[in-house]
Amino acid sequence: MRLLGLIRKETGQILRDPSSIAIAFLMPVILLLLFGYGVSLNAREIPIAVVADAPDAQTAGLFAAFRQSRYFDIREETDLAGARLALRQRKIQAIIHAPADFSTKLLNPQHQAPVQLIVNGVDANQARLIEGYVTAAWQGWMAARAKQQGLDFKLPVSLSARVWFNPELRSRDYLVPGLIAVIMTLIGALLTALVMAREWERGTLEALMVTPLRLNELLLGKLIPYFVLGMGGMGLSVVMALWLFDVPLRGSLWVLILTAAIFLSAALGMGLLISITARNQFVASLLAIITTFLPAFMLSGFIFDIGSMPGWLQVLTHVIAARYFVVILHTVFLAGDVWRVIIPNTLAMLALAMFFLGISRRRIRKSLE
Template sequence: MKLQRLRGLIRKEFIQIWRDPSAIAIAFFMPVFLLFLFGYGVSLDARHVPVAVVVDQPSAETSAFVSGLQQSTYFTPQVYGNVQAARRAVMEHRADGILWLRADFSRQVLQGNTASIGVLVNGEDANNARILQGYLQGVWQGWLQQRAASAGAALVVPVTGQDRIWFNPALRSRDYLVPGLIAVIMTLIGALLTAMVVAREWERGTMEALMASPVTMHEILLGKLIPYFFLGMGGMLLSVAMAVWLFAVPLVGSFWVLLLCSSLFLLAALGMGLLISSVAHNQFVAGQIAIIVTFLPAFILSGFIFDIQSMPAAIRLVTHIVAARYYVSILQTVFLAGDVWPVILWNSLALALMATFFLGVTLLRSHKRLD
């Protein structure tokens, strides 16, 4: 390997990147688009949920309860005259649930008996139904405590819980989703950049010229790897800057730890892209393979949105060969919890092994021949 030839190949790649808007779009414009799309468009928080409220016999007690519901940021109550109208609202997706205060509600409350409320929740979306049920239970408990305090009596509850939420006390799903989204973006950037660019070389015939030159395969691969590594790291820095300054996601851990772990993951992603380019010499085919083999597993099997521990055992086993799984764990830990070294070291070791594997297999498969 000659350093002068390697410098020439790297310079050639940087000139090609500058002249090729698609590589710059993949590295910089795609992260901005995906972060805006998922950061603002995807949320696991339930806010302003439309709820149908039915009060059979209005009274001071029912008015106080409905008033507490209206003051909550989680609900947008819609009053209906009867349960049948509320059911139609749920069936027509104008409401996600029904809160039914029956005719004997006030009488039971005033007599000191156990008053019950009817809660009917649309279960088509099971996750949203559980969230809505929990929020309604919280409003009910809050109303009971407020009523007991106004009467000068203590609310007798057999067991009271003292909740303390670690790492994400505001319970913002954006703080959880945006770091994971960076892993998905980095996967797509690394795989697409190298897979499609090398395939473009084959399509244009410039790869044949490289094969006929004195350069070695080590120099060709490094000449491809180094420029796109810096380009991918630029996309990563842009994503982190948007996460911290635009979406207000806290970065509790060390930035340098994040940078080092991102470098390991990007090497693994670039290695996957180079391996794809050694199989597919067509841009369209290389792009499709990159999306199917890297983006979809990173989106579904990395823990970015779907909890890995809730998956079947066979699928959990498959997630161990998805590099994004380890990077998502590092990102969410560094952003929200800090430098938790047992998590960072083991996942970084897995990323280093995967980067070595993909780059090693690519080198073994790459030869200076045109077949």
Template sequence: MSLQRLRALIHKEFLQILRDPSAIAIAFLMPMFLLFLFGYGVSLDARHVPVAVVVDHPTPQTSAFVGGLQESPYFRPQRYDSIQRAQHALLDRQVSAILWLRGDFSRQVLQGNTASIGVLVNGVDANDARIVEGYLQGVWQNWLQQTAADAGKPLLVPVRVESRIWFNPALRSRDYLVPGLIAVIMTLTGALLTALVVAREWERGSMEALMASPVTMAEILLGKLIPYFLLGMGGMLLSVALAVWLFAVPLVGSFWVLLLCSSLFLLAALGMGLLISSVARNQFVAGQIAIIVTFLPAFILSGFIFDIQSMPAPIQFITHIVAARYFVSILQTIFLAGDVWPIVLWNSLALLLMAMFFLGITLLRSRKRLD
């Protein structure tokens, strides 16, 4: 290998990057767009949920309960004078749930009996339905505690739950969506950049000129790999900066550990892109393959949004060949929990093996031949 030829290839590639605005857009503008889209537009938090409140016989007890509901940031209560009208509002999707305090509610409370409330939840979106149900139970429990405290009596329950929320005490979905999104961005950036750029050279005929030159295939691959590695790491640093400073996602772990793990993952993503470019020599075909083979699995099967443990066993097995699965686990651990070495080391080892596999297969498949 000639270092002089390698430097010349790297210089050529940087000149091509500067002359081609699409590479800059994929590396820097697309991460910003996706971060703004998911950071501000996508949220799994249930806040200000419209809830219909039906009170058959208003009393101080029902007023206190509804007042607690109004003070909650999770609900936006709307009063209805009958359960029939509330049900029509639920069918029309004007409200997401119904809270029904029946006529004997206050009498049961004053007599010390078990008072029940009626809750009807729209279960079309099962995830939101479970969240709303849990929040309503929390409001109910808080009201019971406050009522017992006002009466000077202890709340007699067989078990008292003292919950502690680790790593994400604010329960903000943004705090784990944004770190996971960095893995999706780097997957798309690394694979799409290299796949499109090499395919473009085949279309324009410049690859034939490289084949006719004294450069080796290893030099050609390194000349492609190094510039886009630096470009991808620049996009990663921009994404981390936006996550920490714009979206206020905590970075508990070490930045240098994050940088090293990101380098391993980017090498794997670039290896996938180079492998795609060795199969498809057309930009359109290369772009479609890169999206189907890298972006969609990273989005769906990496644990970025959908919990892997909730997937069927065969799908969980398939996720082990998705590089983004390991990087998402590293990102969410470093950002929210810190340097948990058993998780970081094992997932980093998986990324290293995948990077060696894809780069090795690409080198074996690459020959200075035009067929």
């Protein structure tokens, strides 16, 4: 009964605080809409300029291959100097330049016909994408040209590509599941970081401790309402992922729920530890963002590949629970129940949850004795 009374008290506090409801339910909607519709790792309609020093049927055929590609927005320039100026002004992202002797060398089987590609390398990932798309476009044009002439067009290597788990190569299918980990981190850590700090500021924590409440009951009474709130935010995020963004769920729903509960326990433990340490709501909220939300966003593999990070930073990611949950989310949504991936990552999250909750319990006892 004591525990239920404290849960009712904390639930009433949540209902009286619109910001908690907004963080739990409104924020996931906003983030999912922004990342689902506004953020894309795929390059489409890239503005590039085509320049032919001596325009003719051959250069027109080459440039037509780029116009037919969905990846490019072709803009014609009369000279290379104008195209270079447009590249410096960020009006275009690349230049395809056919020199004056292009057609002559193309029609002479004993010569190679060079085509110059100039790419804006400020964004290295975008530059690599553009280079790959250009290569595919000119190879397609060469193959079609050889077929029209009744010739065999053979490259030294024939690549047969098959994409697993995300055959349509939609970045949305990758971003939306990973975003669930970031959302649950923010809900669990940020809201819980304010729980004990609020009691410290109001001077009511000591009053709670002199009641018949046991320490475990106090912690459970504080955490359970926010656990329910976090799982509700997770459920809303999953519903939006499946029905609004059409992200497949190839694994089991119960595996998703179980692993989400373990991850949320770790996030609650981190938030509770911050709340006990800070004793000030403003400081606690800042610490929660810096130590939980930003690492979950930047170092979990949600956006940036962990394998591409420096070695010391890769080691640091092992203490970030979101790293393991992002892997589980991508696996369950896109690949299915791959137990060799799910089990070790779940155990790592469980260890972190036990660690943070255990440290939080010890610190609050020492602080009040």
